Amino acid sequence: MLKVTAALFAAVLATSVTVPMFSPPVREVERDVPYVPTPQPVVDAMLKLAGVRSSDYHIDLGCGDGRIVVTAAKRYGTRGLGVDIDPKRISEARFNAEVAGVLTQVEFRRADLFETDIARADVLTLYLLPSVNMRLRPTILARLKPGTRVVSHDFDMGDWPADQRLRVPEEGSDIYLWIVPANVAGRWRVTGPAGRSHDLQFEQRFQRLDVGGAQGRVTGDRVTFTLPDGARFDGRVQGETITGANGWRAVRIGD
Structure with missing residues (x-):
């Protein structure tokens, strides 16, 4: 019977049909978000x-029922973790991972x-709710490394x-992608290719950057902006420094 179920589950992943669900007799619990697959x-x-x-950890x-984690592991070879407060959903997810042959790649954990x-x-x-996304947002920005992809x-x-x-x-669905930006807000000493230095204040609002009135962007660990005199800066953040591809460097010197 398991071989038939495994074949069916593999066919589901290949044809993009909704993953079948296993429903053990476990009591329902109170959730922050209603369960909608x-x-x-x-x-x-x-x-x-x-x-x-x-190479991603998802x-x-x-x-x-674990379908996103299972699909990522089956199709892309990722390792992953699924979290749900409902033990019934965790039982379903583990069963589906076993059927798909990815149980060694993924973990499902009952947790808040x-x-x-x-x-x-x-x-x-x-796939939560707007209010839950907003409660998670500070943690996402503070805990996830720059460049992490968040999809809702x-x-x-x-x-x-x-x-x-x-x-x-x-x-009838919308999908949103955010790339977690590095935190570069503060005062930086910028040294150009010719060795000249000047101080700049970086004002940041999520991925948007204002540098002395010039607009820029932070995409993961990449910082780009162009000053009014036409000088363009394009670099990578590494801790308290930004190293530019065009011969410039910046060091954070304050808030």
Whole structure:
């Protein structure tokens, strides 16, 4: 019987049909978010938008029956963690991972998503509620490393604009992608290729950057801006320094 079920589950992943669910007799619990499974076409689009790679560690908060974590592991070879408060969903997720043959790649844990350490994630997926996304937002910005991709089904992050937004018309769903920006707000001493230095104040609002009136952007650990005199800066953040590809360097000197 297990061989038949495994074949069916593999066919489901290949054809983007909704993952079958196993329902053990476990009592329901109170949730922050009602359980609504993500349709498989949306799962596929979320993982594609995130640019998932085999080297990624993937965390899904509110994982339900585990279909996003299982699909990422099966299709892209990722390792991953799914978190849900409901033991019934965790039982389903483990069963589905076993059927798909990815149980050694993934873990499903009954836990409060607000108490889960997400720092390890390269990709974080969500299908929660706007209020829950907003409660998670400070943790996402503080704990996730620059460049981590955050993908949410249907719900945004308030005034943190998405880096990309995708419509899945057949499901009537929207998908949002954010790339966690490095925190570069503060005062920096910038030294150009000729050795001349000057101090600049970086004002940052999520991925948007203002440097002395010039507009720039922070994408993961990459910082770009152009000064009024036409000088263009394009560099990578490494702790308290930014190293530019065009021969400049910046060191943080204050808030």
